Amino acid sequence: MDELLVKPTLEEELLIETKAREILSSDDHEDTARLAVALMKQNWAQGQVLIEAFGRIQALQAKIVCMETPVKQKKHWFTGLFW
Secondary structure: OHHHOOOOOHHHHHHHHHHHHHHHOOOOHHHHHHHHHHHHHHHHHHHHHHHHHHHHHHHHHHHHHHHHOOOOOOOOOOOOOOO
């Protein structure tokens, strides 16, 4: 799962830090509250997308495994005796 983690570039880190300090230094509590609510909703929505995506990936991986390693049918002793 570590291969999915992306390290931000130096420029991205600087931009994130600048935005974070901007929020922390804000005196507008109503604006900060609206931002918190928007981020909470966005976080929930992104979580749902990830859950759905990983579920689909898991299903596709299971199909690939089944295609690569077919189940061998067990032969029964009575096969073909009276039929």
